[in-house]
Amino acid sequence: MAVRVKVRLSKQIIVPIRFTRAVTGPPVADAPEVDDRGFGPWTRPASWGASDYRGAMVSLAAGDTVRIKVLREEIDSSAPLFITSSDRKIASVVEPAPGQPLAGDGIFRLKGESDQANRPVKIQVRLGAADGPVLGELEPHIFQMRVLRVRVHLVTINGVATTRTANSMVSVFDDINVIWRPVGIRFDYDPALTRAETVTGFAVPGQMTTNLSGGNWTEFSTLINLHPDPNRINMYCVRTANEVFGLTFANTVARPNGYGIVIADNSTANSNAHELCHYLDNPEHAHENAARTNVRTDIWARRRLMWTPSPYPNATPAYRNDVGYGAQLRGAQITVKDLAGDPWDGETARARRRSLNPY
Amino acid sequence: MNGLRRFISRLISGSTAHNTLSLPPAVPVFFQRSPDFPQGDARGIDSLHFQVRLNGTIIQSGQTGADGRIDVRVPVGGSSQLELLHNGTVVATYTVSVSTAPLAAVTAIDGQKQRLRLLGYHIGHGGADGDGVDTVQNMEFERSVLDFQADTGAFTDAVVSAAMQGQLTTKAGG
Amino acid sequence: MPTHTAQQGDCLTSIAEQYGMYWETIWNHPENADLKRRRKDPNVLFPGDLVFVPEKRIKEVTRSSDQQHSFRRKGVPAKLRIRLMDGDEPMAARPYQLEIDGNWIKGTTDQDGYIEQPLPPGARKGRILVGEGSTQDVFELQFGTIDPLDTTEGVKGRLSDLGYASDGDPAEVLSAFQQKYGLAVTGQVDEATRQKLREVFGQ
Numbered sequence: 001m002a003v004r005v006k007v008r009l010s011k012q013i014i015v016p017i018r019f020t021r022a023v024t025g026p027p028v029a030d031a032p033e034v035d036d037r038g039f040g041p042w043t044r045p046a047s048w049g050a051s052d053y054r055g056a057m058v059s060l061a062a063g064d065t066v067r068i069k070v071l072r073e074e075i076d077s078s079a080p081l082f083i084t085s086s087d088r089k090i091a092s093v094v095e096p097a098p099g100q101p102l103a104g105d106g107i108f109r110l111k112g113e114s115d116q117a118n119r120p121v122k123i124q125v126r127l128g129a130a131d132g133p134v135l136g137e138l139e140p141h142i143f144q145m146r147v148l149r150v151r152v153h154l155v156t157i158n159g160v161a162t163t164r165t166a167n168s169m170v171s172v173f174d175d176i177n178v179i180w181r182p183v184g185i186r187f188d189y190d191p192a193l194t195r196a197e198t199v200t201g202f203a204v205p206g207q208m209t210t211n212l213s214g215g216n217w218t219e220f221s222t223l224i225n226l227h228p229d230p231n232r233i234n235m236y237c238v239r240t241a242n243e244v245f246g247l248t249f250a251n252t253v254a255r256p257n258g259y260g261i262v263i264a265d266n267s268t269a270n271s272n273a274h275e276l277c278h279y280l281d282n283p284e285h286a287h288e289n290a291a292r293t294n295v296r297t298d299i300w301a302r303r304r305l306m307w308t309p310s311p312y313p314n315a316t317p318a319y320r321n322d323v324g325y326g327a328q329l330r331g332a333q334i335t336v337k338d339l340a341g342d343p344w345d346g347e348t349a350r351a352r353r354r355s356l357n358p359y
Numbered sequence: 360m361n362g363l364r365r366f367i368s369r370l371i372s373g374s375t376a377h378n379t380l381s382l383p384p385a386v387p388v389f390f391q392r393s394p395d396f397p398q399g400d401a402r403g404i405d406s407l408h409f410q411v412r413l414n415g416t417i418i419q420s421g422q423t424g425a426d427g428r429i430d431v432r433v434p435v436g437g438s439s440q441l442e443l444l445h446n447g448t449v450v451a452t453y454t455v456s457v458s459t460a461p462l463a464a465v466t467a468i469d470g471q472k473q474r475l476r477l478l479g480y481h482i483g484h485g486g487a488d489g490d491g492v493d494t495v496q497n498m499e500f501e502r503s504v505l506d507f508q509a510d511t512g513a514f515t516d517a518v519v520s521a522a523m524q525g526q527l528t529t530k531a532g533g
Numbered sequence: 534m535p536t537h538t539a540q541q542g543d544c545l546t547s548i549a550e551q552y553g554m555y556w557e558t559i560w561n562h563p564e565n566a567d568l569k570r571r572r573k574d575p576n577v578l579f580p581g582d583l584v585f586v587p588e589k590r591i592k593e594v595t596r597s598s599d600q601q602h603s604f605r606r607k608g609v610p611a612k613l614r615i616r617l618m619d620g621d622e623p624m625a626a627r628p629y630q631l632e633i634d635g636n637w638i639k640g641t642t643d644q645d646g647y648i649e650q651p652l653p654p655g656a657r658k659g660r661i662l663v664g665e666g667s668t669q670d671v672f673e674l675q676f677g678t679i680d681p682l683d684t685t686e687g688v689k690g691r692l693s694d695l696g697y698a699s700d701g702d703p704a705e706v707l708s709a710f711q712q713k714y715g716l717a718v719t720g721q722v723d724e725a726t727r728q729k730l731r732e733v734f735g736q
Binding site: 002003004010013016038055127129132137341342 | 407497511
């Protein structure tokens with residue numbers, strides 16, 4: 001059906017397509033988030049090389065094949081579209097087959113062939129043929145997988161133990177790794193290395209009690225100093241926490257305050273992935289500045305892994321209640337772009353930098 | 360290329376009358392890979408083959424240049440069909456009409472949507488004209504506001520501040 | 534002689550050509566006084582108009598039988614006078630090709646965008662090509678099809694020739710015309726609108 005265009009003030013710009021995540025619902029390993037926030041490239045790490053592309057970005061691990069969706073925002077649903085890569089040695093389109101048009105659902109499959117960060121590549125959507133006019137561009141970033149080791153500590157506080165077990169954490173890390181895979185980071189959890197820890201003298205049995213606004217981190221600091229493994233990221237499981245689902249200091253904090261992660265039993269894998277993102281140097285992003293004023297509540301904010309609460313309270317307007325991950329559930333986006341208008345994004349690059357020295 | 364049928368009078372030899380035939384006024388439509396007018400960068404979709412059809416008759420044909428511009432002739436009070444071609448086959452169609460009314464106030468949602476739509480942001484296809492312009496605050500509108508903020512380097516909070524309203528007016532007009 | 538019922542495409546010159554007389558003979562005949570009062574413009578008839586066609590008068594001329602003689606039929610061809618506009622700008626000094634019933638004429642529009650050429654009275658269709666190659670503008674012409682200004686068809690035809698939508702909402706189209714020329718915007722045809730339409734269109 002024809003797209004209707006009403007020209008006002010004697011000018012009109014038409015941008016035919018955009019890109020988006022291929023699925024809705026929980027994170028899926030082969031359908032990563034697409035950083036479709038605006039069309040500008042903004043700041044790029046020096047190691048990424050220069051590019052004149054304008055559009056979305058996506059990251060994926062070298063060797064992975066992922067699904068990405070093209071949205072026909074301002075072009076007929078029947079217009080034949082073709083997907084090409086400007087450098088198939090870095091990223092190749094594996095479906096549709098060469099010379100074949102995009103399927104009706106708009107989903108194509110892209111393979112990350114090689115981590116060549118300083119050689120930007122463009123994925124192009126073309127009209128009519130594989131050499132047709134370019135309607136839109138996507139810049140993929142391919143990352144060689146890095147493996148970060150994790151030791152889990154199961155903590156008993158004043159005689160009350162966490163309900164988590166070494167085996168139950170296996171599926172938790174499976175879900176965490178689905179979220180982190182596009183960044184090219186995998187958390188290696190060995191249940192055989194899990195430690196049991198016992199601590200007494202806390203305010204409430206089974207609970208990590210904090211007063212964050214009052215600056216009381218004492219119990220948290222005690223926990224993260226329990227037999228930390230110097231060659232692994234240390235994650236401590238407790239039955240409850242009075243203020244949080246999880247709490248983290250990155251390894252930029254020297255001991256005796258220390259660094260590590262505490263998670264409560266009622267935290268989800270998404271929340272645990274959020275804590276690991278803190279560990280890799282990324283703060284929460286919802287607020288505008290360090291004073292935590294002007295908190296964002298929009299659909300992009302809620303899609304971010306580093307959005308503060310999940311699940312979140314009933315939102316206004318109502319469409320904010322589902323940003324593609326389910327009712328009132330925070331998303332799992334780890335941003336690739338580094339926008340001038342967002343003080344807290346560029347999370348992928350920051351996490352990968354920290355991942356070079358994580359213990 | 361065919362033309363539009365015109366009504367003409369046979370004039371007696373001494374008549375001082377004449378018949379004025381006007382080409383329908385042209386409005387520029389820019390096909391681009393990203394919204395807003397270029398700022399020293401190349402956004403236009405070039406090499407798009409097109410034709411414009413009015414009342415079933417082709418009145419224009421051509422190919423876009425680097426700026427992706429097509430000056431579409433649209434009769435006043437009516438619409439034209441802009442067709443994109445590949446190898447001579449129509450692959451995409453746009454029904455193009457023109458509004459000469461002033462834009463709504465930039466302080467109102469429909470005024471903001473009109474300006475975002477003019478700049479090429481994706482506000483959806485709701486509204487009476489099927490081009491997304493209405494007074495409804497919906498997900499597509501919020502996405503467009505955020506895109507605009509991201510592209511202009513503003514804090515991305517989906518709040519259409521007075522500063523953003525000023526930018527919309529400066530860029531889109533009205 | 535018959536009363537001719539005007540068809541679409543008829544005008545005084547084509548009817549006169551058909552019946553072999555000057556157009557003035559028909560237009561000024563007392564039997565056509567009412568037609569003349571209603572239509573005012575001999576160039577414009579409306580389908581269904583009844584045109585009285587008087588008897589032809591036979592002219593007798595005496596000449597010597599053993600000589601060759603030439604008889605020249607008097608008559609002045611009709612013409613077309615068209616002004617080509619691109620929006621509000623005349624298409625001035627533009628090369629054009631004009632085809633009338635298969636015959637081609639080349640020319641250049643004048644400084645105000647006018648083309649004036651003789652038009653055989655029986656000519657029905659033509660076209661004007663302005664420019665060259667893929668940027669050529671084409672005007673397909675149908676002669677004798679302008680209807681009186683006091684008819685809906687006459688208003689619509691003129692607006693269509695001026696670049697307004699022929700299938701658009703009539704009130705919207707009229708409002709746009711009225712607004713452009715500073716008339717009261719009513720969306721309805723009134724005398725002021727007709728006058729301005731006559732002035733802008735040229736007839």
